[in-house]
Amino acid sequence: MSTAKKPNPARRSERSRQAILDAARELVSEVGYAKVSIEAIAARAGVGKQTIYRWWRSKGAVVFDSFLALSEGAHGEGMALPDTGDIEADLKVVMRATVAEFADPDFEAPIRALNTEIINDPDLAAQYREKLADPVDEAKKVRLRSAQRAGQIAADADLDLVLELLYAPLYQRWLHRSGPLTSEYADALVDLTLKAFRP
Amino acid sequence: MSTAKKPNPARRSERSRQAILDAARELVSEVGYAKVSIEAIAARAGVGKQTIYRWWRSKGAVVFDSFLALSEGAHGEGMALPDTGDIEADLKVVMRATVAEFADPDFEAPIRALNTEIINDPDLAAQYREKLADPVDEAKKVRLRSAQRAGQIAADADLDLVLELLYAPLYQRWLHRSGPLTSEYADALVDLTLKAFRP
DNA sequence: CTCTCAAGACGAGACGTTACGTCTCGTTGT
DNA sequence: ACAACGAGACGTAACGTCTCGTCTTGAGAG
Numbered sequence: 001m002s003t004a005k006k007p008n009p010a011r012r013s014e015r016s017r018q019a020i021l022d023a024a025r026e027l028v029s030e031v032g033y034a035k036v037s038i039e040a041i042a043a044r045a046g047v048g049k050q051t052i053y054r055w056w057r058s059k060g061a062v063v064f065d066s067f068l069a070l071s072e073g074a075h076g077e078g079m080a081l082p083d084t085g086d087i088e089a090d091l092k093v094v095m096r097a098t099v100a101e102f103a104d105p106d107f108e109a110p111i112r113a114l115n116t117e118i119i120n121d122p123d124l125a126a127q128y129r130e131k132l133a134d135p136v137d138e139a140k141k142v143r144l145r146s147a148q149r150a151g152q153i154a155a156d157a158d159l160d161l162v163l164e165l166l167y168a169p170l171y172q173r174w175l176h177r178s179g180p181l182t183s184e185y186a187d188a189l190v191d192l193t194l195k196a197f198r199p
Numbered sequence: 200m201s202t203a204k205k206p207n208p209a210r211r212s213e214r215s216r217q218a219i220l221d222a223a224r225e226l227v228s229e230v231g232y233a234k235v236s237i238e239a240i241a242a243r244a245g246v247g248k249q250t251i252y253r254w255w256r257s258k259g260a261v262v263f264d265s266f267l268a269l270s271e272g273a274h275g276e277g278m279a280l281p282d283t284g285d286i287e288a289d290l291k292v293v294m295r296a297t298v299a300e301f302a303d304p305d306f307e308a309p310i311r312a313l314n315t316e317i318i319n320d321p322d323l324a325a326q327y328r329e330k331l332a333d334p335v336d337e338a339k340k341v342r343l344r345s346a347q348r349a350g351q352i353a354a355d356a357d358l359d360l361v362l363e364l365l366y367a368p369l370y371q372r373w374l375h376r377s378g379p380l381t382s383e384y385a386d387a388l389v390d391l392t393l394k395a396f397r398p
Numbered sequence: 399c400t401c402t403c404a405a406g407a408c409g410a411g412a413c414g415t416t417a418c419g420t421c422t423c424g425t426t427g428t
Numbered sequence: 429a430c431a432a433c434g435a436g437a438c439g440t441a442a443c444g445t446c447t448c449g450t451c452t453t454g455a456g457a458g
Binding site for chain 1: 377
Binding site for chain 2: 443446
């Protein structure tokens with residue numbers, strides 16, 4: 001029997017929750033993830049430390065939630081990929097957009113922070129996949145299935161594998177800073193992946 | 200003009216250096232990277248804290264060096280890949296070995312710790328590529344060039360791209376715990392990559 | 399080639415600081 | 429009313445700097 005007393009979520013202060021999430025996001029951008037402390041988040045949010053410890057189990061969880069809140073609401077129909085009937089062209093558009101996104105310095109710090117936490121915390125990793133990665137991947141798979149029906153991709157292709165071949169090299173190059181992320185690189189990945197999964 | 204006084208490396212105590220590196224490696228295995236402190240390393244090594252701060256600029260740098268020391272000496276001819284003339288078979292052997300390595304719990308903690316540091320410290324990332332990744336990649340490229348001469352891989356293939364297609368999906372799957380790492384998976388990556396780069 | 403011997407790296411640990419996570423306090427809001 | 433709240437005190441841990449003597453070492457003297 002766990003003696004843990006559970007706070008009542010119904011009485012939770014939405015104002016404080018928002019202030020904490022905002023403060024966390026701001027601080028990560030300003031001083032970098034490693035230098036952010038829970039005390040600093042509490043001070044910036046004008047909140048008692050206990051209010052943070054009551055609802056989150058670590059700094060990583062707070063920061064993770066603050067990022068999650070950002071991309072919420074983007075989970076409607078707006079995330080459907082373009083479908084012109086030309087899978088190569090459509091994928092290149094999407095991959096080039098991803099490259100551009102990774103090049104934005106404003107995304108650099110938060111995404112690296114996110115990855116740092118995900119690597120070391122299986123719980124957060126699961127939450128990340130469930131709330132962020134899986135929905136986005138599913139949207140991409142919708143487009144890939146359409147390509148399968150059009151005979152542009154092998155009908156028996158493992159779509160998870162397709163996505164890995166497309167995105168993992170890009171992701172690794174960015175994470176390790178092991179090479180330039182250019183439009184040409186994005187195009188090359190699309191060409192190679194389509195060749196690998198050609199019917 | 201930097202006013203920093205530089206310690207004289209010629210007078211450095213090799214005994215202390217080794218003790219620190221050993222202590223760091225042990226502690227990471229025992230309690231996990233996040234919970235390792237410089238004070239604990241110093242205590243375990245029987246060394247003054249200043250001796251650590253004198254030669255390393257952060258905990259990450261110490262731990263990184265301790266891993267680096269492990270794989271030193273493996274940089275001879277012993278790291279050449281098998282070359283039976285059959286690139287598919289040879290790559291599958293190597294990839295299956297990599298999968299097995301990643302599955303070893305003893306490697307789990309150190310490699311995740313290493314990646315945590317590399318993501319957030321461009322300096323360590325550069326050192327990692329120079330001292331570890333590049334030499335290993337070069338050995339793999341030797342085998343790939345042999346395959347190119349044998350007409351098993353397109354002569355104009357970008358070998359860095361070949362390696363990324365092979366390893367990045369594996370690496371990402373392990374890092375994010377987003378799927379099982381099996382021999383079948385390793386084989387699939389080899390098959391797909393070879394198809395993508397077929398002449 | 400051996401013998402000094404000062405420079406400086408060393409082990410130990412004190413120091414002030416920061417942040418941790420827990421724990422009261424009154425206060426506020428539902 | 430009661431539980432979550434803002435505020436902040438508390439003991440602990442580790443930070444990075446610093447000052448002690450002590451021990452090592454390499455360059456010059458013999």
